Amino acid sequence: xxxxxxxxxxxxxxxxxxxxxxxxxxxxxxxxxxxxxxxxxxxxxxxxxxxxxxxxxxxxxxxxxxxxxxxxxxxxxxxxxxxxxxxxxxxxxxxxxxxxxxxxxxxxxxxxxxxxxxxxxxxxxxxxxxxxxxxxxxxxxxxxxxxxxxxxxxxxxxxxxxxxxxxxxxxxxxxxxxxxxxxxxxxxxxxxxxxxxxxxxxxxxxxxxxxxxxxxxxxxxxxxxxxxxxxxxxxxxxxxxxxxxxxxxxxxxxxxxxxxxxxxxxxxxxxxxxxxxxxxxxxxxxxxxxxxxxxxxxxxxxxxxxxxxxxxxxxxxxxxxxxxxxxxxxxxxxxxxxxxxxxxxxxxxxxxxxxxxxxxxxxxxxxxxxxxxxxxxxxxxxxxxxxxxxxxxxxxxxxxxxxxxxxxxxxxxxxxxxxxxxxxxxxxxxxxxxxxxxxxxxxxxxxxxxxxxxxxxxxxxxxxxxxxxxx
Amino acid sequence: xxxxxxxxxxxxxxxxxxxxxxxxxxxxxxxxxxxxxxxxxxxxxxxxxxxxxxxxxxxxxxxxxxxxxxxxxxxxxxxxxxxxxxxxxxxxxxxxxxxxxxxxxxxxxxxxxxxxxxxxxxxxxxxxxxxxxxxxxxxxxxxxxxxxxxxxxxxxxxxxxxxxxxxxxxxxxxxxxxxxxxxxxxxxxxxxxxxxxxxxxxxxxxxxxxxxxxxxxxxxxxxxxxxxxxxxxxxxxxxxxxxxxxxxxxxxxxxxxxxxxxxxxxxxxxxxxxxxxxxxxxxxxxxxxxxxxxxxxxxxxxxxxxxxxxxxxxxxxxxxxxxxxxxxxxxxxxxxxxxxxxxxxxxxxxxxxxxxxxxxxxxxxxxxxxxxxxxxxxxxxxxxxxxxxxxxxxxxxxxxxxxxxxxxxxxxxxxxxxxxxxxxxxxxxxxxxxxxxxxxxxxxxxxx
Numbered sequence: 001x002x003x004x005x006x007x008x009x010x011x012x013x014x015x016x017x018x019x020x021x022x023x024x025x026x027x028x029x030x031x032x033x034x035x036x037x038x039x040x041x042x043x044x045x046x047x048x049x050x051x052x053x054x055x056x057x058x059x060x061x062x063x064x065x066x067x068x069x070x071x072x073x074x075x076x077x078x079x080x081x082x083x084x085x086x087x088x089x090x091x092x093x094x095x096x097x098x099x100x101x102x103x104x105x106x107x108x109x110x111x112x113x114x115x116x117x118x119x120x121x122x123x124x125x126x127x128x129x130x131x132x133x134x135x136x137x138x139x140x141x142x143x144x145x146x147x148x149x150x151x152x153x154x155x156x157x158x159x160x161x162x163x164x165x166x167x168x169x170x171x172x173x174x175x176x177x178x179x180x181x182x183x184x185x186x187x188x189x190x191x192x193x194x195x196x197x198x199x200x201x202x203x204x205x206x207x208x209x210x211x212x213x214x215x216x217x218x219x220x221x222x223x224x225x226x227x228x229x230x231x232x233x234x235x236x237x238x239x240x241x242x243x244x245x246x247x248x249x250x251x252x253x254x255x256x257x258x259x260x261x262x263x264x265x266x267x268x269x270x271x272x273x274x275x276x277x278x279x280x281x282x283x284x285x286x287x288x289x290x291x292x293x294x295x296x297x298x299x300x301x302x303x304x305x306x307x308x309x310x311x312x313x314x315x316x317x318x319x320x321x322x323x324x325x326x327x328x329x330x331x332x333x334x335x336x337x338x339x340x341x342x343x344x345x346x347x348x349x350x351x352x353x354x355x356x357x358x359x360x361x362x363x364x365x366x367x368x369x370x371x372x373x374x375x376x377x378x379x380x381x382x383x384x385x386x387x388x389x390x391x392x393x394x395x396x397x398x399x400x401x402x403x404x405x406x407x408x409x410x411x412x413x414x415x416x417x418x419x420x421x422x423x424x425x426x427x428x429x430x431x432x433x434x435x436x437x438x439x440x441x442x443x444x445x446x447x448x449x450x451x452x453x454x455x456x457x458x459x460x461x462x463x464x465x466x467x468x469x470x471x
Numbered sequence: 472x473x474x475x476x477x478x479x480x481x482x483x484x485x486x487x488x489x490x491x492x493x494x495x496x497x498x499x500x501x502x503x504x505x506x507x508x509x510x511x512x513x514x515x516x517x518x519x520x521x522x523x524x525x526x527x528x529x530x531x532x533x534x535x536x537x538x539x540x541x542x543x544x545x546x547x548x549x550x551x552x553x554x555x556x557x558x559x560x561x562x563x564x565x566x567x568x569x570x571x572x573x574x575x576x577x578x579x580x581x582x583x584x585x586x587x588x589x590x591x592x593x594x595x596x597x598x599x600x601x602x603x604x605x606x607x608x609x610x611x612x613x614x615x616x617x618x619x620x621x622x623x624x625x626x627x628x629x630x631x632x633x634x635x636x637x638x639x640x641x642x643x644x645x646x647x648x649x650x651x652x653x654x655x656x657x658x659x660x661x662x663x664x665x666x667x668x669x670x671x672x673x674x675x676x677x678x679x680x681x682x683x684x685x686x687x688x689x690x691x692x693x694x695x696x697x698x699x700x701x702x703x704x705x706x707x708x709x710x711x712x713x714x715x716x717x718x719x720x721x722x723x724x725x726x727x728x729x730x731x732x733x734x735x736x737x738x739x740x741x742x743x744x745x746x747x748x749x750x751x752x753x754x755x756x757x758x759x760x761x762x763x764x765x766x767x768x769x770x771x772x773x774x775x776x777x778x779x780x781x782x783x784x785x786x787x788x789x790x791x792x793x794x795x796x797x798x799x800x801x802x803x804x805x806x807x808x809x810x811x812x813x814x815x816x817x818x819x820x821x822x823x824x825x826x827x828x829x830x831x832x833x834x835x836x837x838x839x840x841x842x843x844x845x846x847x848x849x850x851x852x853x854x855x856x857x858x859x860x861x862x863x864x865x866x867x868x869x870x871x872x873x874x875x876x877x878x879x880x881x882x883x884x885x886x887x888x889x890x891x892x893x894x895x896x897x898x899x900x901x902x903x904x905x906x907x908x909x910x911x912x913x914x915x916x917x918x919x
Contacts, residue, residue: 051503113763120756123835142837175797183722320547333599333603336604391552395554396554398503398505
């Protein structure tokens, strides 16, 4: 079967559709000779920057998206197997994470040291990362070493050894890491939050496991995970760089052709949407308390996701432009960082934020955050805030495509989230289409300030009282 | 022959100087319609007046407050409205501000950056609020984390006289006293076009950047009488030092060892390159000798490795660390690290090790050149500490020229006890810390 290629052209129109009024008093920006970009740019089309995404199907039937670029002598490949940490066996939490640390510890005829030395000689960069729903893989190689690198990466995925000595060594490293994490306020708060929010659901378990569960994992468990999850029917791939469709087709068969055709995944139920009020304080002898707060979010394929995404940018996702940063850091000096995020997992979504403030004032930070959430839910936002968010989100989209590995990463997540090969072209229009009414509706639906789930790690001086919080 | 010798990416950067002394570097890369702008001031924490620690970093924060034309607190918001990301960072030697924007916004972000080079405005309230933000930043980065606390103490012990011993973020009691006058004194003294390097990387050509730079930064008057950066020099050391921190919040016992070593700026030709390869062979990841010896062969540690810090204006550092497994002692780990160091000093490294490390380093150079923001950072940092474009672009050739003899010599010359500090972090019920001096030569016994 020949390689088949379908092409989709993504044009980077960097148009800020409608120029918002600058947030400045008219006299604030003295007119200089240089044009400011507040003028509508719709007429100024981007200068012929097109990124062609080709859908390649290998002779063996494995699909990938490819952006060919022969500027630099390297190839970045990103891939994912659906499964992730949610596939950890009960009592074996951290199984997927353990696997990610074992993928360069020997394969085929090569023991750990031989594999690592060969990998270094070839300048192969092969990394695995376990998220909740997917096992992520990243492979980078110089063009001149590609055949040997693809062969070595194939070996790692199809014939991992998981020798007893290597397993014991990596287990000791993971346990040392967990020991460190036990004393890291941010990690402790995050693990406690997941447990509080998701209870018995797989999402309630720590991705890196616990000392008990990691200790219980054997090399058989590692093999079992790889056999169940590393399979062709649950695989998505993207490739960027110095490789033709034909070469990529061959590489796909080398890399993944030897894997089982079908994955053997456990069913993961949809989680009960997390809602409080609930609060847990974990005492730790540190000068600054770390708090994580949030509740259920909005799913990726929900029609309200894009408005929710914009809303989150305005509330806490937008760095120095966010309202939480404005209120907590800029106005009051209560924290160095305060952020919020939407995580649309496949079986349950959350809106989660965090803040770190000295013990004496962490209650004040949380109060300010809660007031902001209430204010947005009640009063919505202004046209100007929405315009500012749209300007940023549409303008900054191109920044995600500045290197081979970042392009590959974008294309991978578009596939993981099943958004379609033309998503890159459509995405900014989806942002632009959101109205103030949409935002108001979604704010009402998403923000439940009186139902926050909060975990605080440190020595908070005044535990702020939330009405209805369990005693 | 190395197993991988990537083709030389070749000349990428164009350099010119404006009349007011601003160095400009342009790195065209037309793959995406975006640019990174970075302005690098040749000033860092090590240039602070004594007793005013943290002012370089404090000023970096205050630079986002406002100017005559930009209302308070709006700088980053305006950049965001342009679809851009921006931020800044401060180190011992450099302070850098950067934006990533679509190419057609370059002119306006250049204008904003040039504007705050000259026209910073600060209210007392700005300063007071931001001081609290920085105290929170210090708690997040240092005070909440015993390994950061130990790092701070180790640096203070390693540099007896040079300001590298003072943390970039500042000592807490000195941060608490920083004020508006301190900030402006530092700003007026160091923030000027003739003390800066502008780097623009991405979808641009040198000529268009020159025109825009002249129009914006070119209008900022030169400072004219910038004094050369002369920091107090480090005296000869007569003892090695061990710093011990016992902390209930320490996860596992760790041992670290830091040596003062040359950097790319201070080293003789080829010296830093040899140190770079030495550190990689000794300590990089699971192929490094330290890991193989401590973790694989002796099973004396759960993890171990190291690094070379190569960019300092006045010195570099080479560092090693080991993290204990369940039953490993700091004495055992330290002795094992010493054994690896002694072996390399006595017997050098093999050609095979050198070739493997070299292949990996040369490939990293190619991987880095795939990202415009990483390129901007690489060139900017080097130029801000006194190197030039050729130093950056000829680096692969100089790495190729390093021999096993050079690597061994780097170990013999620079892995010296008296120029080292050892840091030990132990979990303990009570918090205590102590510093011990050991006369040179420090006896090392390999107990294995």
